[in-house]
Amino acid sequence: xxxxxxxxxxxxxxxKVSSETNVTKSLCDRQLEQFISNLLKYGVxxxxxxxxxxxxxxxxxxxxxPADYRFFQGTPSELCSLRGVVTAVLSGSSRGIxxxxxxxxxxxxxxxxxxxxxxFLQQRDFAYILVTLCVLAALIYSxxxxxx
Amino acid sequence: MNxxxxxxxxxVGSFTAGFLGSLTGLGGGVVIVPLLTSVFGVDIRYAVGAxxxxxxxxxxxxxSTYIKQGLTNLRLGMFLxxxxxxxxxxxxxxxxxxxxxxxxxxxxxxxxxSAYLSQQTRPERPNLDSSDSLVTYLRLNxxxxxxxxxxxxxxxxxxxxxxxxxxxxxxxxLLGIGSGAFKVLAMDQAMRLxxxxxxxxxxxxxxxxxxxxxxxxLARGYIDPGLSMPVMLGVLPGAFLGARVLLxxxxxxxxxxxxxxxxxxxxxxxxxxxxxxx
Numbered sequence: 148x149x150x151x152x153x154x155x156x157x158x159x160x161x162x163k164v165s166s167e168t169n170v171t172k173s174l175c176d177r178q179l180e181q182f183i184s185n186l187l188k189y190g191v192x193x194x195x196x197x198x199x200x201x202x203x204x205x206x207x208x209x210x211x212x213p214a215d216y217r218f219f220q221g222t223p224s225e226l227c228s229l230r231g232v233v234t235a236v237l238s239g240s241s242r243g244i245x246x247x248x249x250x251x252x253x254x255x256x257x258x259x260x261x262x263x264x265x266x267f268l269q270q271r272d273f274a275y276i277l278v279t280l281c282v283l284a285a286l287i288y289s290x291x292x293x294x295x
Numbered sequence: 296m297n298x299x300x301x302x303x304x305x306x307v308g309s310f311t312a313g314f315l316g317s318l319t320g321l322g323g324g325v326v327i328v329p330l331l332t333s334v335f336g337v338d339i340r341y342a343v344g345a346x347x348x349x350x351x352x353x354x355x356x357x358x359s360t361y362i363k364q365g366l367t368n369l370r371l372g373m374f375l376x377x378x379x380x381x382x383x384x385x386x387x388x389x390x391x392x393x394x395x396x397x398x399x400x401x402x403x404x405x406x407x408x409s410a411y412l413s414q415q416t417r418p419e420r421p422n423l424d425s426s427d428s429l430v431t432y433l434r435l436n437x438x439x440x441x442x443x444x445x446x447x448x449x450x451x452x453x454x455x456x457x458x459x460x461x462x463x464x465x466x467x468x469l470l471g472i473g474s475g476a477f478k479v480l481a482m483d484q485a486m487r488l489x490x491x492x493x494x495x496x497x498x499x500x501x502x503x504x505x506x507x508x509x510x511x512x513l514a515r516g517y518i519d520p521g522l523s524m525p526v527m528l529g530v531l532p533g534a535f536l537g538a539r540v541l542l543x544x545x546x547x548x549x550x551x552x553x554x555x556x557x558x559x560x561x562x563x564x565x566x567x568x569x570x571x572x573x
Contacts, residue, residue: 176370180362194352220516222516242520255351263373278433
């Protein structure tokens, strides 16, 4: 049914076919997979923990105030930049803590691209050095461009 | 409604959206925006910001598991991210000067299309031999684990897939959704990947695509902590529960329910925007 079906009976043909079509994952690729998997997991866990802590404080302090998102005013500008968020966290603002969690969350996939770039650099895999560099440049452009 | 009640209701709604989105493979984001705007009366810009955040969270969380299982094609994902990130930046820029009415209309169309797509059974195409030099150069062909052992597959029509990914990226930046439906379209139909590979690779890319528009949203004040908090904390566990239940569930019934929800929301959004109130 499938041209290449590597089950246990056919495993003797595996090395030959894979060297022709490049289908097996190299050790480097497996290591990169492991690393990225862990990076994403701990990034999300850290971000969620901060959002949860900030959220509980926020509900305790502001839970009885009226909720109004009907009209767009924009999030206060001090919560829209990294420096502002850090200042807000240091002054104990619950919304600041949530926002810090959200910033870490946004940074997680960006860090994933950055580390992949470094891994490909180490492997001297030029096609993917270029690919990850393009993505990284676009991400950085969008972050910097937004505040310019 | 005070903040405590509001957060609680939004949490329950987001949990449900995450659960259904994960079961149907379309992602929670496509439901979060209409849920917040038409049920809770939230301005679409706040809704889009909160949805975007929840999309990054579920993508990263689920991708972590799928990568470990060896299902995700990292090289293909990273290559196609070039298209989706560029698209997302364009989309997020368009979003800042397009009217709320137009945004609503585009979202309604995407909802209807997603509903249609979730009703389609996707036939697994035979994976024919391809000798595309681009595919070989980028080493996109790979293998994935199945119950019968490791199965190899080949990637087809990279240029078509790449173009559809550009569109998916624009929609993602415009609407704060993962646009999983379009990504799966590109990878299933055009590039002829096995389901599990296309779904998990699409999921892997969504985080980066969303991060590309997050900067613009953050700077314009679309990402509000008070609203994003219950949305993110709801969608994330909902999506994980959905992924667990998926193994034993009758997905056809759920797909139908999900489609009906999408269609109703699409019409309600169009009705609201035509009558003036949102």
